[in-house]
Amino acid sequence: MSKPPTFAVLGLFDSADALLHAIPKVREGKLGRLETYTPYPIHGLDEALQLRRSPLAGMVVVMAFLGAIVALAMQGWMSAVDYPVITGGKAPFSWQAFVPIMFELMVLFATFTAGLGMLFLLNRLPFFGHPVLSSRAIQGITRDRFALSVEAEGGSLDPEAATALLSAAGAKDIEVLSLPARAEILDAAFILRALGGIVVACVVAGGLMFAAIKLFPLLPPMSHMQEQAKLNPYKPSHFFKDGHGMQSPVPGTVARGYLPMGPRTPEEANGLVNPLPRTRENLERGREAYTNRCAVCHGPLGDGVPALTAAYNAKPANLVSDEFRKAPDGRYYWAIVMGKNAMPSHAADMPEEDRWASIHYVRVLQRAQNAKDSDLEETKP
Amino acid sequence: MSLSAKRLWGVTLLGLLGILAVYFVAGPARFWLNWVLWFVFLLTLALGSMFMVALEHLVSSRWSVPIRRIPERLSTLLLPLVPVGMIALGAVPVLYPGARPEALANKLLAGKAFWLGLPFFSLRVALCFLAWLLALSVLVKGSLRQDESRDPQFNVRARRFAPLAMAFFGLGITAVAFDWISGLEPEWYSDIFGIYLFAGAFLSALSGTLLMVLHLQGRGRLPEVRRDHLYNLGGFIFAFTVFWAYIGFAQYMLMWYADLPEEVVWYQKRTQGGWLAVVILMGLLHFVIPFFALLTRDAKQAGRRLHWVAWSMLAAHMLDLYWLIFPVLMPNPVLSWPELSFALFFLGGAFLWVRRVRELGADLPVGDAFLKQGLEFRL
Numbered sequence: 001m002s003k004p005p006t007f008a009v010l011g012l013f014d015s016a017d018a019l020l021h022a023i024p025k026v027r028e029g030k031l032g033r034l035e036t037y038t039p040y041p042i043h044g045l046d047e048a049l050q051l052r053r054s055p056l057a058g059m060v061v062v063m064a065f066l067g068a069i070v071a072l073a074m075q076g077w078m079s080a081v082d083y084p085v086i087t088g089g090k091a092p093f094s095w096q097a098f099v100p101i102m103f104e105l106m107v108l109f110a111t112f113t114a115g116l117g118m119l120f121l122l123n124r125l126p127f128f129g130h131p132v133l134s135s136r137a138i139q140g141i142t143r144d145r146f147a148l149s150v151e152a153e154g155g156s157l158d159p160e161a162a163t164a165l166l167s168a169a170g171a172k173d174i175e176v177l178s179l180p181a182r183a184e185i186l187d188a189a190f191i192l193r194a195l196g197g198i199v200v201a202c203v204v205a206g207g208l209m210f211a212a213i214k215l216f217p218l219l220p221p222m223s224h225m226q227e228q229a230k231l232n233p234y235k236p237s238h239f240f241k242d243g244h245g246m247q248s249p250v251p252g253t254v255a256r257g258y259l260p261m262g263p264r265t266p267e268e269a270n271g272l273v274n275p276l277p278r279t280r281e282n283l284e285r286g287r288e289a290y291t292n293r294c295a296v297c298h299g300p301l302g303d304g305v306p307a308l309t310a311a312y313n314a315k316p317a318n319l320v321s322d323e324f325r326k327a328p329d330g331r332y333y334w335a336i337v338m339g340k341n342a343m344p345s346h347a348a349d350m351p352e353e354d355r356w357a358s359i360h361y362v363r364v365l366q367r368a369q370n371a372k373d374s375d376l377e378e379t380k381p
Numbered sequence: 382m383s384l385s386a387k388r389l390w391g392v393t394l395l396g397l398l399g400i401l402a403v404y405f406v407a408g409p410a411r412f413w414l415n416w417v418l419w420f421v422f423l424l425t426l427a428l429g430s431m432f433m434v435a436l437e438h439l440v441s442s443r444w445s446v447p448i449r450r451i452p453e454r455l456s457t458l459l460l461p462l463v464p465v466g467m468i469a470l471g472a473v474p475v476l477y478p479g480a481r482p483e484a485l486a487n488k489l490l491a492g493k494a495f496w497l498g499l500p501f502f503s504l505r506v507a508l509c510f511l512a513w514l515l516a517l518s519v520l521v522k523g524s525l526r527q528d529e530s531r532d533p534q535f536n537v538r539a540r541r542f543a544p545l546a547m548a549f550f551g552l553g554i555t556a557v558a559f560d561w562i563s564g565l566e567p568e569w570y571s572d573i574f575g576i577y578l579f580a581g582a583f584l585s586a587l588s589g590t591l592l593m594v595l596h597l598q599g600r601g602r603l604p605e606v607r608r609d610h611l612y613n614l615g616g617f618i619f620a621f622t623v624f625w626a627y628i629g630f631a632q633y634m635l636m637w638y639a640d641l642p643e644e645v646v647w648y649q650k651r652t653q654g655g656w657l658a659v660v661i662l663m664g665l666l667h668f669v670i671p672f673f674a675l676l677t678r679d680a681k682q683a684g685r686r687l688h689w690v691a692w693s694m695l696a697a698h699m700l701d702l703y704w705l706i707f708p709v710l711m712p713n714p715v716l717s718w719p720e721l722s723f724a725l726f727f728l729g730g731a732f733l734w735v736r737r738v739r740e741l742g743a744d745l746p747v748g749d750a751f752l753k754q755g756l757e758f759r760l
Contacts, residue, residue: 043759053678061676088638096637099630 007131007179008035008151009162011171012140016042019146022169023048026148029165032157037132037147059117060110067109071102131177140173152179259352261337263330272330276356286361289354293346294362302365314342319362320369332359384732393729399722407719410710413472415719418706419727420462420469421561422585422699425554425578427458429586431513432550432579434520438536439543444613446755447606450746451590451597453521454738459513461734466506469561473499476709479567489568489643497567502560509556512549520546525741527748536750554579562702565709569647573632580625585698587618588691593735595688603744608682609760615681618671618694626668651704655713659704667697 011026013019019036027034027050034049036042072095079085080093090097119125132138132149141147148171150162159176166174216222231237237245254260263269276282291300297316299305304318317324317340336355339345350358404412430452437445473480479497484490495501519542527535555575563574571577591614597603636644652660671690680686707714746752 057678089640090638096634099634 004178006152006157006159006162007177008032008149009157009159009166010037010132010135010137010147010149010175010177011166011169012137012173012175013146013148013171016146018170019148020044020048022148022166022171025169026150026165029150029161031150031162031165033151033153035149035151037137037141037149039142039144039146042146054122056114056117056122060113063113064106064110067105067107068102070109071105072098075101131179135175135177137173137175145173149177263334266331266334269330269334270328272328272333274329274356274359276353276360278360282357283360283364285354286357286359286364289350289358290361290365293350293354294358297343301369302362303369316343320366324362325366325370329356329359332362384736386733386736389729389733389736392725393733396722396724396726396729399718400726403719403722409475411719413469413475414707414710415723416465416469417472417476417561418702419723420465421557421706422702423458423727423731424462424466424557425582425698425702426585426589426695427456427462428513428550428554428557429582429584430455430589431459431516431520431546432583433586433590434524435516435543435546435550438520438539439547441540441751443751443754444610444758446749446751447603447745447758448590448594448610448614449524449749450742450744451593452586453524453746454741455586455589455593455735456517456521457738457741458731458734459510459517461730463510463514466510470499470503470506473502477502477564477567479564484567493567497564502564505556505560509549509553513553516542516546516549524746524749527746528742529748531748533750535748551575551579554582562705565706566647568643571632571636571644573628577625577628577632580621580628581698581701584618584621584625585695587614587621588694588698590614591618591687591691592695593739595684595691597739597744598684605745605756609758611684611687612678612682612760615675615687615690618687618690619675619681622668622671622675622694626664650708653712656704656708659700659714663697663700663704666693667701671697 011022013022016038019038020042023034023036036045036049038045075098076093079097084092086092132141132147137145137147148166148169150157150166163174163176229238231239231245236243239245240247261269263272290302297304297314298319299316302319304316333355335343336350336358337345337347346355400412400415403415433445433452434449434456436442437449477497478484478487479490479493480499480502484494484497490497520539523535523539555578558575558578562578563569563571591611594603594606594611594614598606633648636648639645650656671694674686674690675681703714749755
């Protein structure tokens with residue numbers, strides 16, 4: 001059996017200065033990669049070892065900007081392209097609102113890149129059992145001694161030459177570390193066994209989860225929750241003979257507070273007369289009803305210039321136009337009860353008195369928008 | 382700097398003639414806008430320097446001991462600023478709506494009339510200056526005296542006094558921000574505004590310190606200050622450009638979202654017309670350019686790069702204050718002979734003062750008990 005290949009030759013020094021002075025001498029030998037193991041960080045070591053600047057910083061910058069761009073694209077697509085909803089009166093693509101998430105994703109990408117890149121890419125973890133950890137020198141290194149190691153780089157390392165070089169540089173104690181026999185850990189059988197174990201664990205866990213969620217609730221007494229007599233959507237019911245859970249009201253039933261509408265066509269409705277007197281009280285009521293139900297589309301002035309619906313390209317009627325000023329009260333009433341074009345019926349949410357009061361108020365708006373000089377004369381005492 | 386004292390005096394006197402002409406030709410409002418702008422600019426530089434000194438004592442920082450004399454010298458700008466501030470009180474009845482008789486008719490201002498009125502305004506300014514001068518005499522005068530006495534007891538006294546100096550600084554700079562800047566539009570308010578001004582103040586003090594260190598090193602002085610110290614100053618500038626942008630954007634985003642009329646008009650005024658270009662320029666100069674210029678490790682130690690970043694940072698802070706103050710009366714940015722006269726007068730005066738205090742005490746705080754530790758500082 002041949003000797004295992006050399007991993008490194010460690011030389012121990014008594015002080016940080018001795019270590020720093022030895023490095024240039026050993027580097028000239030060009031036997032392998034130089035590495036140091038010290039109890040604490042030492043100034044000037046990076047320069048002495050001529051370590052290349054870590055590429056991590058560049059990776060972090062790139063990934064940070066990628067994170068910001070991903071966040072911008074994600075939010076922009078979601079809020080302006082895929083599902084544009086106006087929130088708080090802001091435009092769908094409001095970059096101001098995206099900035100916090102961009103910042104967060106930028107930080108997330110940057111920290112993950114820094115952490116994972118450092119551990120796995122640059123430090124090549126997982127690394128089971130670094131040879132230095134099982135050396136004799138490790139006790140000194142963690143306490144008060146400073147180690148310089150010449151490590152095999154690619155090919156093999158000549159331990160005699162390295163030992164001679166280190167002792168010429170002043171190392172007090174020299175140790176040759178051989179590469180640990182470690183090949184058998186990650187052989188095919190181990191990988192197959194590990195993968196098989198993972199698959200079996202997944203199947204078992206999934207089966208248990210399925211049983212806990214799907215099968216366990218079907219056992220009595222839990223199942224009694226589902227088997228009780230109650231109405232189920234889209235299922236026949238045994239409450240009534242016709243299989244329905246509820247019955248329609250008797251024909252001709254009138255709900256409390258709601259009178260059935262007399263007219264059956266818009267033309268018939270035009271003949272209706274506003275039954276409410278034009279008192280201040282009724283006008284106030286009309287203003288409230290109009291503001292709550294109508295103004296969102298027809299606008300606070302009734303001119304069809306609304307606050308919100310313009311963004312959806314709706315064209316609500318201009319209630320103060322000539323056409324509507326001449327229109328009879330019944331036309332408004334019909335539209336409120338039956339709806340008109342995109343306008344839904346307000347029969348359910350505006351009681352009879354609110355409907356007529358809001359029509360009074362529309363007349364007030366029409367008068368206010370078309371005021372004449374003579375109106376001023378009338379108000380004079 | 383090839384600015385001889387004679388030339389600086391000439392520039393300052395020329396500026397003085399200019400600003401007198403501004404008062405009578407361009408009108409008092411423009412005069413006072415410029416006066417407040419330059420007063421706040423130099424005040425933030427002086428207070429930021431005082432903050433640096435107090436911060437070092439407060440956290441017992443050692444790396445900054447060798448450069449501490451620079452912010453100490455810069456913080457003496459407070460002395461000439463006392464008369465400048467007293468004169469600036471003349472702006473209060475002209476520019477500040479809360480101190481004008483019409484305020485009593487405004488429901489929002491009537492309740493704050495006592496606070497915003499000239500008597501209490503002046504009292505606050507006087508109290509602030511008293512507190513700052515006390516801090517100046519304890520921290521800076523004590524430090525200068527230590528050069529001779531070599532009394533390590535000063536470090537203990539300064540460490541004990543530093544928390545109080547911090548309180549003076551924190552409350553004081555908030556008062557400056559609220560009184561002198563947001564007081565121009567008293568209906569508008571923002572809790573974070575004092576911190577926003579603090580970010581600018583600290584940045585301008587760091588930049589001033591850096592420039593003075595590089596200037597002295599150019600003349601062969603301060604050879605003990607190494608790249609490691611410069612790196613920390615550069616790192617601070619780098620960090621606080623981000624801090625400034627963070628605070629500024631946080632303030633903007635909340636107001637943009639809430640869209641409350643009394644808050645949002647402030648931003649509307651400052652993003653309309655030519656002011657939008659100022660905002661963009663400020664974002665570039667105050668954040669984007671210094672951020673990328675100082676991003677790498679090497680850049681934070683390179684004297685040449687730090688030199689121009691520090692100058693542009695001072696310019697950006699000036700632009701920031703200009704953007705905060707001038708839109709009150711100006712619908713578009715203005716830069717004409719009145720502004721240039723003020724620049725001549727105040728820059729000339731400031732350089733004259735800095736020239737004088739350049740020789741204040743030794744370049745290093747030679748009596749400081751921790752100077753050796755500071756000189757040995759390595760990254």
